[in-house]
Structures are given as structure tokens and as C-alpha cells.
Amino acid sequence: MIQVVCIKQVADTETRVKVAADGRSLDPAGVTWIMNPYDEFALEQALRIKEQEGSGEVVVLSLGGAGLPTTLRNALAMGADRAVHLKADLVPDSLAVARALAAEIQPLAPAIVWCGRQAVDDDAAQVGSMLAELLGMPCVTSIAKFERAGESATVERDIEGGREIIEVTLPAVFTADKGLNEPRYASLKGIMAAKKKPIEEKPAVLGEPNLEVTALALPAPRAAGRIVGEGVGAIPELVRLLREEAKLL
Amino acid sequence: MSVLVFIEQRDGKVRPVSREALGLAVRLAPAFGGEVVGVCLAPSDPGLAALGDAGCDRTLLATHASFARYDGVVDAAVVAKAVEQVKPGVVLFANSSLARDLAPRVAARLGVGLASDCTGVTADGGALTATRPVYAGKAVQSVRFPRTPALLSLRPKMFTPMTGAGKAGTVEAFAPGELPASRARVKDVVAQAGGKIDLTESEIIVSGGRGLKGPENFKLVEELAEALGATVGASRAVVDAGWRPHADQVGQTGKTVAPKLYVAVGISGAIQHLAGMSSSRCIVAINKDPDAPIFKVADYGVVGDLFEVVPALTDAVRKLDVHA
Ligand SMILES: Cc1cc2nc3c(=O)[nH]c(=O)nc-3n(C[C@H](O)[C@H](O)[C@H](O)COP(=O)(O)OP(=O)(O)OC[C@H]3O[C@@H](n4cnc5c(N)ncnc54)[C@H](O)[C@@H]3O)c2cc1C
Ligand SMILES: Nc1ncnc2c1ncn2[C@@H]1O[C@H](COP(=O)(O)O)[C@@H](O)[C@H]1O
Secondary structure (H helix, E strand, O other), X not given: OEEEEEOOEEEOOOOOOOEOOOOOOEOOXXXXXEEOHHHHHHHHHHHHHHHXXXXXXXXXXXXXXXXXXXXXXXXXXXXXXXXXXXXXXXXXXXXXXXHHHHHHXXXXXXXXXXXXXXXXXXXXXXXXXXXXXXXXXXXXXXXXXXXXXXOXXXXXXXXXXXXXXXXXXXOEEEEEOOOOOOOOOOOHHHHHHXXXXXXXXXXXXXXXXXXXXXXXXXXXXXXXXXXXXXXXXXXXXXXXXXXXHOOOO | OOEEEEEOEEOOEEOHHHHHHHHHHHHHHHHHXXXXXXXXXXXXXXXXXXXXXXXXXEEEEEEOHHHHOOOHHHHHHHHHHHHHHHOOOEEEEEOOOOHHHHHHHHHHHHOOOEEEEEOEEEEEOOEEEEEEEEHHHOEEEEEEOOOOOEEEXXXXXXXXXXXXXXXXXXXXXOOOOOOOOOOEEEEEEEEOHHHOOOHHHOOEEEEEOHHHOOHHHHHHHHHHHHHHOOEEEEOHHHHHOOOOOHHHEEOOOOEOOOOOEEEEEOOOOOHHHHHHHOOOOEEEXXXXXXXXXXXXXXXXXXXXXXXXXXXXXXXXXXXXXXHO
């Protein structure tokens, strides 16, 4: 059984966002690049399934620029079998990405395609469901629990005010949420083994853009915080402000 | 061209987030020179005529027993069919857990871009610009749509619903056509304890952090929440410690919330926590450390021991209710 894990390289979550000179993108100076945190949960789950079954192949697939191989090596060190790097200098909109990934995934006929819940840079949460539509597969987003039973899987996800339990016939796309598992760290042995695993590079096939980013800006700062007072003595004033100034109580 | 709104229903009721989307649709409709049209998939009419009051001119209602529960493959096909019939300039979804799958599917089906989780939308003579938070709210992106229709999903609580719009709210039957085979079935929905309102849709949230020292002390947070009519949230530190379920987590790897009032109790205000709550209208922080970063975003901060301050605040709020 083949599983494909789609991985995006993103700026570390601690990054202080600075807008680049073009006024539309992140200034990459000084940014540390990491595997999208949600994609770690996705990869971990794929590796666990492979280990449980004792066979199969886990392929990691990523579309991005020249710095991508570091993240792909990390995925291989965690235990993926091979990597495919679709090269593109600029990562386009979600639909363009999904189309390029789908074209690569289709011939592999995987049983499961894994994505993260969302990429923590564009926060789009789109690529997984788009892939599912393009590949004609069902998709369950933001899963927090996964159990395989033959040709189907039972998964759980949180929805507003509750938790859904869903039975899915494979092949399918799943997007992983935090809580699905605890991702492993690459072992020394894994890091050594990864050096011999293949990373296939090819240019990404990209069509016309479907969305145009016109600006990236820092959000309007909140008005500076105000300390109402200290301890229990501050409560009457707090309640008065909430009532009369904020008109909330 | 009209503005099409996906009307989400659950258990026979239109979900409140759909009224927020209708509120925006009414504001956008003049720029597109058309009506506000809804499309709804349901086992039976969830009371769509009432949406006239919220600004809906007419709603296409596709009925089928299987529409009681969401199925992406099926629902995307039906919504795309409605888009092809109505030919709208804009299609709006609320960014709910359902639409997080549906909207990208519809976009992929139609071959158009989707701006997800939008917090602002402007129309300049039919040219839409959407703004959406990126990098966990550390920046805001503006996007435009090179193709028609423009697809947008809207962050809950950011757009105001209308009442008294006085539109017809006509309900029209819409033939969904032959439904594709279903390959994902919702077997069960386990309601959260107490059937509480979801964090993303709450008007008031009281969140607790590691300052509470242990899960048993969350009752302080729960009591304040009850007095305020609020939902309880949590920081990741206490979720990871197993004090609260992951569904309660606010922040970059939890939920993004924008309530009217957010009360942070014993939460330091790490950047990943702020990412999930800094668009709240009013933030109150209770923390014993005057240098805690949460105070930088708090409209009203109280420096002090939460074990004293929170019960006193709960009391004061309860007393207010008596006199109100
Ligand atoms: C990739 C990544 C994603 C993350 N995602 C999230 C996320 O989604 N949500 C999230 O919340 N965090 C997230 N975090 C974790 C985040 O960095 C912080 O570790 C976490 O928010 C801290 O939780 P806390 O404020 O409860 O605990 P602490 O930082 O330990 O703060 C406890 C606070 O309680 C105060 N306190 C202690 N005793 C008292 C008392 N008696 N009275 C009053 N105040 C008291 C202290 O002064 C302190 O400020 C993420 C981190 C990473 C790396
Ligand atoms: N450029 C990319 N290359 C590979 N996978 C991606 C890429 N962009 C997004 N994904 C996958 O889709 C998920 C959701 O991303 P997004 O829709 O951009 O929020 C990510 O967690 C990845 O699994």
C-alpha cells in the first residue's frame, strides 16, 4: 500500500513577520524554515500505519523552492521511504498547488493521501480538500483519531459543539490535526539512513493563478493594554469599565 | 450578478454563521447589481422563509434524506450545480468545520480561487478585495480574484447579521440531480458535555491557563463562565497536561476565536496563544505577573492572584445580574 504525505516547508512559528520590499510577501531574511507542524502529525500517522502493516511505501511530496531538501531530508530521517520535490520559486495559490500535487499523486494510486490541517503560513486549510476533489476521493479534515479496518478507516474530528465519528472507504484524503498522535524525532540511525534515500526533483507544472495577493501588511495594533488595578480591589472598577465603557455586561 | 450564500443547517436549524454570511451578501449585492440567493441542502426545509428577514431574496433548497449529514463528495457536486445555474459573481461560505471541506472542494470543481477565513471584504465596483489573517494573525493578506465567481469563506463573528431586511425569502425547490455514491459516512456525532456553544461561535469566552495549578481549579473558570454566560477555553499548556480536551484549546494549533469578550485567567500570552484570540473585541487578563505579555493586548488587566480575583469577579457579576 502506498501512502503519500504532502509536506509544506513554512516559516517557523516564532518568526517575527516582516513584509518584503514587494509589499506582498514575507521578508525571508533571518527566517528559519521548518516542516509545517500539522504535516508532522500526518507523516507520523502514515509511518505508524506502515509499521503496523509491516509493508508499504510512504512517499513525501512537496512543492517549493531551493531550500526544500532540508525539510524533505528530515521527513526521510523520520522514516519516509522517498521524496518528490516539485520545484517552483514561488508557491502559488492553493488550487494551483493542489493541481500540481494531484498530477503527481494520481499515477501512484495511493490508498491514503495525507495533508496537514492547514499550512501555518497562508493558513488556508484548502489543499487537502482540493486534492480530494481533484482525485475523486472522500476527505475528512482535521482528524484527531484514525483507525484502519481493511478497505476502510474510522476517523474522528471535532466539530462545533461535538465530535464526529466518520467511516471512510479508501482511497481517501485525510488532513491531520494536533492530537492525532505525538510525532517522533528523527533518530541518529534514521538521519544516517536518510542520506541514502532518494529525493526526486522535477519542475512543478503550474497553470494560471486563481488568486492574486495584492498586499501583506502587519495588523493594526491593538490599543495599548491598560492595567485597571491590583488584586480584588480592582474588581469594582473592572466591572464598571466592562459595563459603562465596553458596554458588555 | 447575484451573490450566492451557502446556507448551512444542522438538525433542522439554519446555523447562525450563515446569517453572518447573508449580512455581508446584503452589503455586497448593490455592487454586483443582483439579488442575494441562498443554497441549502437539507432533509427538509429548515425554516428558510425566515431568512428574508436576514436579507435573503430567495433560497434554492435541495432536499434528500441523505442531506441530514454532510458528505463532501455529494454536497460539493450539488453546490457546484447551483453555482452553474445561478451564475453568481460571488459565493460566500461561513468558515465552519463543514465548509472547511466544502468550500475548497467547490473551488476545485469550478476551477476558481478561494479566499478562506476572511475577516474583511470590500467591493469596488464589482472588484472584490478580501483581507484574511495569515501567519497565525501576525499579518494580514489582501487578495483579489482573477476569475468569476469569487469564492470566500468568512471567519465566524467577524460579519454582522442583519435583521428586519424585509426580503421575500422565497423558497424554491432545487433538483440536486443524480447524487454521486457516498464513500464517507458520519456514523455518529457525540455532543460535547452540556451541549455547550462552540468556542468559535461564542460571544464570551473565559479561558484558563497553567496559572490555575491543576485541573480541579478549573471550577473557578467554569463558575465565572457560568455567571457571564460564557464558554470555557484553555491554553495549550493545560490541554497538553490533560486538564482540558483539545477542543477547548485557543491559539495557533487550536481554535481561532473572536468573541465580544475574552477573559484570560492565568495565561501568560505566548505568541501562539495570542494568534488565536487577539481579534477579540475586548480582552480582560488576570495574571499575577505584571510583565506577562497578555497585558500588552488586554484592554483591561488585573494584576493579582487569580485564586482571589476570579471568585471576587464571579461574585460581582452575579450581583449585577440580580440588579439588572
Ligand atoms: C508550534 C507551537 C504551537 C502552539 N500553539 C499553541 C496554541 O494553540 N495555544 C496556546 O495557548 N499555546 C500554544 N503554544 C504554546 C505556547 O507557546 C505556550 O507555551 C502556552 O500558551 C503557555 O500556556 P499558559 O499561558 O497557560 O502557561 P504559562 O506560560 O506557564 O503561563 C502561566 C501564567 O499564569 C500566571 N500565574 C501563575 N500563578 C498565578 C496565580 N496564582 N494567579 C494569577 N496568575 C498566575 C503566570 O504569571 C503565567 O503568566 C504553541 C507552541 C508552539 C511551539
Ligand atoms: N506547497 C505544498 N507542497 C506540499 N504540500 C502542501 C503545499 N501546500 C500545502 N500543502 C499541504 O496541504 C496542507 C494544507 O495547506 P494549506 O491549504 O496551504 O493551508 C498542508 O498542511 C500540506 O499538507
